[in-house]
Amino acid sequence: MTSTVLTQFMAELLSGKIRMVDLTETLTPDFPTIVLPPEFGQAWPFRIEEISRYDERGPAWYWNNFSMSEHTGTHFDAPVHWITGKDQPNNCVDTIPLDAFIAEACVIDCSRESEDNPDFLLTIDFVKQWEAQHGEIPARCWVFMRTDWSKREKRTEYLNQKEDGAHSPGPNADVVPWLIKERDVHGFGTESVGTDAGQAQHLDPPFPCHYFMHGNNRYGLQCMANLDQLPPKGAVIFSAPLKIRSGSGSPLRVLALTPSS
Ligand SMILES: O=C(O)C(=O)c1ccccc1S
Numbered sequence: 001m002t003s004t005v006l007t008q009f010m011a012e013l014l015s016g017k018i019r020m021v022d023l024t025e026t027l028t029p030d031f032p033t034i035v036l037p038p039e040f041g042q043a044w045p046f047r048i049e050e051i052s053r054y055d056e057r058g059p060a061w062y063w064n065n066f067s068m069s070e071h072t073g074t075h076f077d078a079p080v081h082w083i084t085g086k087d088q089p090n091n092c093v094d095t096i097p098l099d100a101f102i103a104e105a106c107v108i109d110c111s112r113e114s115e116d117n118p119d120f121l122l123t124i125d126f127v128k129q130w131e132a133q134h135g136e137i138p139a140r141c142w143v144f145m146r147t148d149w150s151k152r153e154k155r156t157e158y159l160n161q162k163e164d165g166a167h168s169p170g171p172n173a174d175v176v177p178w179l180i181k182e183r184d185v186h187g188f189g190t191e192s193v194g195t196d197a198g199q200a201q202h203l204d205p206p207f208p209c210h211y212f213m214h215g216n217n218r219y220g221l222q223c224m225a226n227l228d229q230l231p232p233k234g235a236v237i238f239s240a241p242l243k244i245r246s247g248s249g250s251p252l253r254v255l256a257l258t259p260s261s
């Protein structure tokens with residue numbers, strides 16, 4: 001990218017011809033984390049504690065300590081997160097190549113289907129119908145599954161926990177390897193608490209998005225918001241995780257740049 005292109009880019013950004021969309025949920029202690037079976041370790045929820053606020057603990061400054069999991073809130077999944085990705089090269093958040101943090105996105109709208117069926121699974125046929133309308137998914141693109149799950153009430157409907165676990169949409173076990181093999185996708189993104197469906201433990205293989213995406217050195221984004229504000233194609237996504245040594249993922253701010261309509 002020459003300096004004139006960068007200058008032109010900034011001019012279009014400042015003029016509003018390029019719009020920025022925040023795809024990130026706000027981190028609060030109430031934001032839900034994934035619930036695994038009780039015999040497994042669990043993700044810490046976001047916790048924050050004031051150190052000082054212009055007072056005797058620090059007269060001129062306000063700051064906090066906080067704690068959370070690598071997989072709390074809107075976050076990035078690195079290939080090392082899943083056992084199938086454990087031997088992939090540069091598979092941790094601190095070693096993933098920088099150019100992986102900027103990529104185009106295709107947004108597949110499954111919001112109506114997910115409203116009708118919380119266990120909706122994205123299929124190859126559904127993707128092909130989308131491509132018939134919007135053209136083929138270009139190589140090295142994010143595929144975002146828009147379900148409007150981010151609009152759900154966070155304390156109840158978002159995790160949608162029932163006695164047999166969570167019920168939320170995701171990809172089926174065939175579409176993930178197909179997206180990798182046939183469309184060379186960059187990674188998969190969702191609005192729900194995981195890149196896999198709530199009942200993905202019953203798919204074959206279990207958790208197919210984690211299994212295949214990370215097993216092929218691809219990435220995940222989850223707990224995203226505002227996918228309804230993106231065009232089906234053409235948005236550019238900035239998603240740089242924290243540089244945690246050997247990290248399996250990290251909370252991050254996900255930004256989209258899109259042409260102003
Ligand atoms: O990557 C995640 O946050 C996630 O969804 C997950 C984490 C750990 C175990 C299973 C899953 S399915």
Ligand SMILES: [Mn+2]
Nearest residue numbers: 071076077249
């Ligand atoms: Mn994760």
